Amino acid sequence: MEENQSGxxxxxxxxxxxxxxxxxxxxxxxTAIALTxxxxxxxxxxxxxxxxxxxxxxxxxxxEINGKVHHLSVEPRTTLLDLLREQLDLTGTKKGCDYGQCxxxxxxxxxxxxxxxLTLAVMTDGKKVTTIEGxxxxxxxxxxxxxxxxxxxxxxxxxxxxxxxxxxACVREGHAGSEAEIREYMSGNICRCGAYPNIVNAIMxxxxxxxxx
Amino acid sequence: MKQFxxxxxxTQQNVIAAIAQPGTKxxxxxxxxxxxxxxxxMSPDKLVDINxxxxxxxxxxxxxxxxxxxxxxxxxxxxxxxxxxxPLLSMAxxxxxxxxxxxxxxxGGNMMQRTRCPYFYDVAMPCNKRxxxxxxxxxxxxxxxxxxxxxxxxxxxxxxxxxxVAMAALDATVTVVGRKGERRIAFTDFHRLPGDHPELxxxxxxDELILGVDIPANNFAKHSYYLKVRDRASYAxxxxxxxAALDIDNGIIRSAxxxxxxxxxKPWRLTNAEKALAGKPATTANFEQAAQIAMQGARAYKExxxxxxxxxxxxxxxxxxxxxxx
Numbered sequence: 096m097e098e099n100q101s102g103x104x105x106x107x108x109x110x111x112x113x114x115x116x117x118x119x120x121x122x123x124x125x126t127a128i129a130l131t132x133x134x135x136x137x138x139x140x141x142x143x144x145x146x147x148x149x150x151x152x153x154x155x156x157x158x159e160i161n162g163k164v165h166h167l168s169v170e171p172r173t174t175l176l177d178l179l180r181e182q183l184d185l186t187g188t189k190k191g192c193d194y195g196q197c198x199x200x201x202x203x204x205x206x207x208x209x210x211x212x213l214t215l216a217v218m219t220d221g222k223k224v225t226t227i228e229g230x231x232x233x234x235x236x237x238x239x240x241x242x243x244x245x246x247x248x249x250x251x252x253x254x255x256x257x258x259x260x261x262x263x264a265c266v267r268e269g270h271a272g273s274e275a276e277i278r279e280y281m282s283g284n285i286c287r288c289g290a291y292p293n294i295v296n297a298i299m300x301x302x303x304x305x306x307x308x
Numbered sequence: 309m310k311q312f313x314x315x316x317x318x319t320q321q322n323v324i325a326a327i328a329q330p331g332t333k334x335x336x337x338x339x340x341x342x343x344x345x346x347x348x349x350m351s352p353d354k355l356v357d358i359n360x361x362x363x364x365x366x367x368x369x370x371x372x373x374x375x376x377x378x379x380x381x382x383x384x385x386x387x388x389x390x391x392x393x394x395p396l397l398s399m400a401x402x403x404x405x406x407x408x409x410x411x412x413x414x415x416g417g418n419m420m421q422r423t424r425c426p427y428f429y430d431v432a433m434p435c436n437k438r439x440x441x442x443x444x445x446x447x448x449x450x451x452x453x454x455x456x457x458x459x460x461x462x463x464x465x466x467x468x469x470x471x472x473v474a475m476a477a478l479d480a481t482v483t484v485v486g487r488k489g490e491r492r493i494a495f496t497d498f499h500r501l502p503g504d505h506p507e508l509x510x511x512x513x514x515d516e517l518i519l520g521v522d523i524p525a526n527n528f529a530k531h532s533y534y535l536k537v538r539d540r541a542s543y544a545x546x547x548x549x550x551x552a553a554l555d556i557d558n559g560i561i562r563s564a565x566x567x568x569x570x571x572x573x574k575p576w577r578l579t580n581a582e583k584a585l586a587g588k589p590a591t592t593a594n595f596e597q598a599a600q601i602a603m604q605g606a607r608a609y610k611e612x613x614x615x616x617x618x619x620x621x622x623x624x625x626x627x628x629x630x631x632x633x634x
Contacts, residue, residue: 154314171314171355174342194343198408207382207411213342214412215335217314218357264407282542283406 156220161229176211187227198284201257208264227256242297254286271302313354328515337412340421372524377416399534400474416518425465452611457572463506476575477551477567486516499574528553533629546570550626595627
């Protein structure tokens with residue numbers, strides 16, 4: 096009897112989980128809309144062409160993430176990494192050190208790789224963000240993802256999304272000319288497990304393949 | 309991270325008005341400031357995001373190049389004008405941080421970055437720079453990374469920037485603007501020695517904004533080298549770095565520029581060594597003599613004594629590379 100009850104309540108909770116999250120997100124958004132105008136009005140009165148977020152207020156931002164435009168409200172201290180993972184459930188981008196040292200959180204902002212942990216989300220307003228979730232075209236993997244699989248470029252896998260985002264940037268930037276150059280330009284992704292030679296091989300192959308990355 | 313207000317003014321006047329208020333900090337790339345805010349080392353009440361200002365351009369004129377304060381480190385390092393005419397700056401920038409951070413960090417922000425001294429970063433430790441009057445943990449603590457030139461008994465921290473070392477060597481000037489208008493500061497006068505006020509990193513006034521940096525045209529492009537000695541091959545702060553630039557004509561040094569990083573509270577320009585090199589043949593023997601002159605007045609601590617040998621060896625190595633002798 097008890098087992099049945101707990102079983103059914105678990106089932107109900109998981110069914111409710113998504114609607115509850117949606118409700119939380121919607122109510123957060125409504126709160127933000129209710130709070131923002133005062134600051135905006137104040138800015139207008141001062142004739143400042145500014146976006147203002149007072150303490151405790153959230154700021155409305157528009158960010159294109161993986162091709163989809165998101166209208167969001169964020170606290171100024173929210174990092175892009177936390178926005179992606181906590182508000183948008185895009186958990187492919189990993190939190191490693193959280194201090195800009197390990198590269199696990201590497202994403203592309205307007206085509207350039209950056210550390211999402213040191214990027215304030217409000218500062219990506221109006222920009223285009225690409226995360227590991229945005230590389231594949233539907234079921235078709237990005238050439239770098241294919242190459243990482245082929246060369247077994249991961250062991251525990253935790254650093255892999257950041258490594259792949261950096262690897263793509265490394266080729267695009269024209270810094271995949273030699274093994275030494277690849278190692279230098281991948282040095283911001285600090286995880287150095289046994290897969291590292293495989294990661295370098297994967298990047299060499301994609302570069303040699305000359306595909307559009 | 310503590311909560312803060314955030315504003316994004318679109319004009320210079322509004323930026324200057326905003327930063328004059330106490331507790332306010334400018335944010336450009338954020339690669340150092342956000343890190344410090346997460347550690348609780350800095351807790352501004354208000355951030356002024358200056359990215360709407362048009363300060364990203366790199367422009368070449370007759371007398372040199374102008375680099376806007378918001379130009380990214382990666383953008384400057386890869387710029388063709390910089391690569392062709394000021395390769396020392398490209399080399400220094402590419403020796404700094406990681407590709408991700410160079411895509412975030414700006415020229416102005418790079419100049420404003422704080423020391424990486426572990427006692428500054430650890431809010432549980434004494435540090436006269438973070439908390440004036442609390443003491444210096446590094447003086448008798450872990451001081452392997454610390455200064456050998458220009459330090460005081462209040463602070464022995466070093467400035468972490470590579471870019472700044474090249475800028476100091478290349479006679480750059482900084483243009484800043486405040487409520488009283490614009491002024492120019494020689495790059496070598498921008499950062500301060502610690503003295504009795506290590507909490508002040510530089511001579512920028514509280515209401516001033518960095519607009520950009522100018523580097524005068526020079527004849528050093530063919531003979532420039534930035535050597536960075538660190539604990540691992542890449543992506544680490546310098547133990548010692550050397551920016552070396554030579555103008556060589558028929559084997560004779562017409563003019564030399566030398567600066568060191570990782571040894572002082574500011575980029576450490578070696579003017580006496582430069583003077584000693586002028587007019588002499590570009591030989592390793594003369595470089596050894598210059599290195600000896602450069603090291604006069606150096607003073608080490610328990611754990612950074614190795615820098616007394618590493619620094620002159622690095623100067624010789626950098627000069628040999630710049631002269632094309634190795």
